[in-house]
Amino acid sequence: MSEFNYQGLFAERAPITTRGANRHAKYDFAVAYPDPDTLPLTGLVEALSTALEREGRDLAYYPVSAGYPPLRELVADKLRRDRQMDVTADDIILTSGSGEAINMLIQAMTDPGDVLLTEEYVYLGTMRQMRLWGANVVGVKCDDDGIIPEALDETIRAQEAAGRRVKFLYTIPTFQNPLGWTATLERRQRMLEVCQSHGVPILEDDCYVDLRFEGEDVTSISSMDDSGQVLYTGSMSKIIAPGVRMGYLVAPEMVRERALSFKSGGVNQFAALAIEEYLRNHMYDHIDEENQALRAKRDAMLAALGEHFGNRATWSKPEGGLYLWLTMPEGTDLAGFQDQSFSEGVGYYSGSMFSPEGNGRHMARLCFGHPTAQTVSDGIAELAAIFERNGIFQGK
Ligand SMILES: Cc1ncc(COP(=O)(O)O)c(C=O)c1O
Incomplete structure (x- = not known):
């Protein structure tokens, strides 16, 4: 299967990757x-069986583009309860892992040369996608309490002074990947204030938030804003498994619509049925x-x-x-x-x-x-x- 010559046919931004099978050291x-x-596993099998008996024939339809409504309801309940967010199922779209949600936003919001801000060390998958879409990725200095607000302010000012457009700040405020800290409440407030003063949206990636085995939860940045300036992503990868490929995006309608234009079809309804039935009964x-x-x-x-x-x-x-x-x-x-x-x-x-x-x-x-x-x-x-x-x- 390697005779046809594709040279010259690839899109300019299609990267040359050498992504082989995942190698594991001992x-x-x-x-x-x-x-x-x-x-x-047992719980998921039982949940799938129950859900399929109840509504499996609906798999004959294509799923709605925002994803299985009962799972969006469940996520909205969880975000209201655990992250103090004022959301309904209508504010949420399901995605194939939160990585897809992040990619959709990057695609919807980045023109080549735009600046996307991140913490000074950042989740690789996001950095790759940002670069793939031509973003200029700029890290902001952090300490163990999170992003340093003065550094954030200075970085935005410096980018603006250089005539570059800062499209958004991507932050992982809880169990930051890779640094592991959780941003304090005060830092979250200050981060939001700085971004508000510059009109820069925040993308809050909260995919690790449920994996707390010590200490107190810190409320989401999203809950501190009622203007829609904070976009939010979450994932089932950490509370069930990455293999189920289920995540979600919370965003204002205008942003959801633009992001959805980079997605083909809804998400896997088969997985959504099992996940919703399982989490409704066993999540905590x-x-x-x-x-x-x-x-x-x-x-x-x-x-x-x-x-x-x-x-x-x-x-x-x-x-x-x-x-x-x-x-x-x-x-x-x-x-x-x-x-x-x-x-x-x-x-x-x-x-x-x-x-x-x-x-x-x-x-x-x-x-x-x-x-x-x-x-x-x-x-x-x-x-x-x-x-x-x-x-x-x-x-x-
Ligand atoms: C910070 C962060 N965000 C997003 C993701 C993407 O996860 P998924 O697409 O499986 O939800 C990961 C994966 O490890 C991650 O570490």
Whole structure:
């Protein structure tokens, strides 16, 4: 199947990717997968069966473009209850994972050369899409409380002064990917104020919010705004599984309509039926169970880092989510060593992969969601041994 010559036929912006099968190291801390053992397989099978018996014949129709209405109702209830958002099912469209929602917004709002702001380290999938659509991705300085408001203000001013249009700020305020912190209430308010003063919309990506196993929830940025300036995305990937490909976008009608023009058809109704039936009966019990498992894994990673890395690195202690952030002394080249570490059995992603400017070569994200707690401990011990044998602790 490789004889026809497609050279010259591809769209200019179609990237050349070498995306092969997902490779996994023996100890895989690279990708943020959830816990496989608590996936609610039996519950999903039962839910699917119940829902199909009830309304499976409706699969003969194409789904409505905004997606299965009862699931949108369920999401609206959840957002009102858990995120204090004043929304109804009509404000929501279902998407194939929240990644699709984010991509649709990027496509609907970005012309080549436009500036899109992100935290100084940002989820790779979003950064890739932003660049694919010609955006100039600019990171804003953060500390452990979130985006620094003065830095945000300065960055917007600098871009405006250079004659560039800032189309929106993309933020992951809860269990930030990859840094792991949660923005404080005060920082959320200040972020919104700064964006309001410049007329810049915010895209709040809240996909990790339910994975809290410690501490108190912080209300959504969206709940602090009633003007529609804050767009919001969420996902079923973290509370059920990425494989179900279900997420959602909350946005004013004008934005939903434009975003929908980049989507073909509605979302998978078959999956939506099962998810709605399952979550309506089991959502919070399942989230509790999953979070208990994640907490044990996080604790295993913290303990193993304490034992094997000691004072040779520092790391974050996230209250939820799927990863922590490791910082080695400046000058350590975790970016350059990433492939070697992978081939010796431990996968991680270096900080520079998440930085629009390529910073953070001495930093790495370590995901603890997928391996068992024992594997997490063994893997960190192995990583320390690999660093030792290759001189990484000695600053190579
Ligand atoms: C911050 C963030 N947003 C969005 C996504 C996309 O997730 P999905 O499309 O599975 O909902 C991810 C995936 O890991 C993520 O980390």
